[in-house]
Amino acid sequence: MLNKSTIQKKRENLPELQLVRAFAILGVLSVHSTSYAATAMVESNYFFLYNFMNIFMKYGTPTFIFLSSFVLFYNYYERPLSKELIGGFYKKRLLYIIIPYTVFSIFYFTLLHVLYYPDRSLQDTILSFISKLLTGKAYTHLYFVFISIQFYLLFPIILWVFKKVPQLTKWAMPIGLAVQWAFILLNKYYLQVPNKGSWSLSYMAYFMLGAFIGIYYPKLKDWFVMSRANATSARMAGWIVLWISWATAGLAHVYIYYNSRLYGTQYNSTLYEFLWNVHTYLGTIVLLQLAFVVYRKAPRKLSGMFEKLGALSFGVYLIHPFFLLVYRQFPPQTGSSIITHMWYAGGFLTALFCSCIVVALTVRYVPFSWILFGNISSRKKVKPYIDKTSVAVNKH
Template sequence: MTQARRYIPEINLLRAMAILAVVMIHATSNALVQLQTSSSFYGLYVFLHEFAVFAVPAFIFISGFVLTYNYVGKPLNGGTIAVFYRKRIWNAVLPYAIFSLLYFLLKAKFAPTADSATKFLGQLLTGQAYGHLYFMFVIIQYYILFPILLLALRSGWVRRHIWWIGIVLQFGYYYLNREYIVHQTGWPDVLHRTGSLFISYFGVFTVAMWIAIHYERILSWFAARPAARRLSALLAYALWLASGFYFVYLRYQGLVHKDWADGQVFTYTQFVFNIASAIALFLLSNLILRRPKALLARLLGNIGICSFGIYFVHPAVLYYYRDMPVPGNGMLFHVYYVCEYLAALLVAWGITWAIQRNFRWAWILFGTSSVPKKKPSASQ
């Protein structure tokens, strides 16, 4: 696997779908608080909010796939590792630090206090400067860990079995947390926020690694078996929808009827939904790209290129949008939340696109790979 890695445009569309789901989660969160559970529309908002939870695991999947696809064939030496970490610092750590500071100041109404520096440093190091920034904290953990995973992939046995190794470790951590960690007091708060720890998504990441390792072989196998390819796609879509609807049903039963599912059932269902979502949307991206000049493909392609900026900027749009009171009128209530979603997406997209297109320093905010004027590189 030492040949040059080719660009995979499906990944960019998958990014677009994931960021659309991220915005959906954040734009509908207040609606679930404002709306009475007895409302006939409450189920719709539960669906919109909960079905979109595949977003973060999808981004984890993308990172696992792209990093492995681009690095597994390279020599693992000091030079490679140095280049890897240098790219992560410019592409992720620097933008994360800048936006963490901006959101910290936004929460403080741009009036820092005497102890603000200490507070900011603590929040920066734990992904807590603003609600959505925990994701960057998780991704940076994967960046730190990834060279160790590459070293493990030198073993042929690990390369073949990495997918289930990650799943076992993820669920091993789940049981350890449930039986032991949650009962501990005096431990750092970050250890009790399982969603902020890489191990909580490790199965998704390693499944993506396995697919990336065998990607060319998988493509060749399906190319020779079109019937098997179609059947596999249908099964992936069916599993995605079935697990997604069941996951939403479990959440609805808990939110409306206080009939909360057993923790293990909920965890297994969400895990299957996360994996199925990433694979099904990957396949859907391939289907959309069969007409690459179609409007949908071009729009999703640009959203994918701007997704990192949309991720960083859209919570600020929501912050100011929510200064407007929520209408009590039934129809205006729904119009308010439709506009909230559209404003968060379109304003953040427009700001990101304009900065990337017109300013050389855009890389400081959005990373060196976010350059829509050129064909995006497969390199991460």
């Protein structure tokens, strides 16, 4: 068993993870800001670009789940499992995840009620809210936090199993893929669970990938950090295969949606699942490698901006749909294609900058801001066994 000093030496700070969070939230904003354009602009000469931004950038949610798991297992795996540890874990989740989730569920549910259901009875309103709160459906993006909560419930159990049977940790990746695909296929042919994307089993591969890398990161670090010092023939071959496979799967993913939306081409639903899975699964590793490159090589001002965005990402995730909703109330009243394109681009910029400004100012000046946006101020870097960053959009 490693002693405490050895553990502390190995579990270094990982500020690069904030960059991965920044990349992930940019992906989410790209997908959400092009959701209308990807269908409305089918006749445009630039439809390929809207479709690309809407599909290729769909790595956000899987990356957040991967990061959340990575941080949890990185911080917790070598620690003695105790009631105090688990109690502290759930206390942080309650304060910094479930409370903000509940607050924003109330906010979005109330907003939609005022806009679209003002005549609904009080009883129906209450029942509807309870149902949506318990299923992550108060607004379209809150399913992600709902999934994260499910993983938080599972985490102590999986951690206990891995500590009890350490040999299983080496099989975490194939176990995750097997569970996820068993659920996908069972659901397709037998279960037919509605809104399967709101259930953690749909993302188990990413959670277990994060678990594997979090546990073995000290041994794997040299593979992730692409540098001249780490470059061996085997690693370089692995890096090339990884990036080519990721790009190929991503472009294929984009291509089938392009044909489907533009020409009505129909594909087997399993193909969509497969390409999305390969594209985003490999993408989590690519983004992690990219973060190390940007953190080391990019101008400090640029990497610092990504770090700040990563620190704000959970809050940005929660609030950005509100700004998109308001922005879309004022579409351009013109047939000019240039203005239309600018309007769609403006949606992305509005969601990004308005969200960042509101979250940053709230965290800085409003007492108890964690009620709205979680424990943002302390999520600047991953520290050894200091569990304040775990929702990887944290998520966390």
